[in-house]
Amino acid sequence: MANKASKVSETVIRRLPIYHRYLTEIIDKDIERISSSELSRLTGFTASQIRQDLNNFGGFGQQGYGYNAVDLRSQIDKILGMDNTYKTIVVGAGSLGSAVSKYGDFRASGFKIEALFDVNEDLIGKKIDGIEILPYNDMKEYIKENNIDVAIVTVPKQNAMEVINLLMESGIKGIWNFAPIDIHVPIDSKVVVENIRLNDSLLKLSYYLKEKSKED
């Protein structure tokens, strides 16, 4: 089963959070069952695509009855590892780091923030939502001593590479990176990296705004 799941393509994995989001909406509306064609209407993927995606993990639907929304979501929770808890730190306690620390959905997903780190002495010792800001120089040791799983990187571009390198050496398992740099992870690395590319997204918006304005 572990091996089977490992082979699932990145495209399928990218769609699972989307199913998860819609299932939550459905559950919030007290709807019990949903068919693949209703899921298709909501998500824009074809019904056969949806059935195929969910079959990757063992097919929980029943022909003609659709899926039980709560069951399906809890299966997806398990597939996505949302039943796990990850000890997490935030590197960079500026406005973005502070926003991420307060981000509700984030906390609900099993990532538990243990500490923030910063180089700015004015910030050290202060707290954000009860979580203390510690000196960046102590970070590597802290990660090892406290078995931290995940680091969220919200430092400016010019400090990002140094921070990432230090994290790679520290035995961290995952990095959620907000800095606008590309992280080259060696193939044999055990570190999982997921990037949020704010600037790339903004440039896409800029492009489509320009194109739309030509249509007028």
Next chain:
Amino acid sequence: MANKASKVSETVIRRLPIYHRYLTEIIDKDIERISSSELSRLTGFTASQIRQDLNNFGGFGQQGYGYNAVDLRSQIDKILGMDNTYKTIVVGAGSLGSAVSKYGDFRASGFKIEALFDVNEDLIGKKIDGIEILPYNDMKEYIKENNIDVAIVTVPKQNAMEVINLLMESGIKGIWNFAPIDIHVPIDSKVVVENIRLNDSLLKLSYYLKEKSKED
């Protein structure tokens, strides 16, 4: 030319900000010229893919000489509409809205923040980096009177749909959406929407962390 550019596929558009990012790194290192094979090594795309992408916009490279990094970046700037200025508001002046307002790269991209809006009376009248927080009830009128182009939505999930609907009615041209909802834009709509899916990204990270842990 306008028509030609309009036909460029979304996959190409998605790669342009990546070229832009690497070109900026190269320019920062005072490197003048770059070949498609060097760009390939940096970005991971094939050299022929890169040449093909850039040919979409008129091919600025010279066989055997590579690209002039500054020229190529400024061409990409133009293609992405980065020479345009967009009058922008931020809806939601909480920690995320405040972080986005302070985000440097964002300001450099031609999006100029004119005001923030919030329902929270304690925030109204306060300033974030010199930009005033105004009452949400005045937003629609403000957009029309000030010809606002773009709204950045950083409100919580439960308020997001209402905010999006109001924005759609207000004549806004673009929405940069951070709320974890899907926006269904009518096909004939003139509004461009670009989403940042923090939660989807986090669930992907969670999945790959789980998969890596199985390998141990």
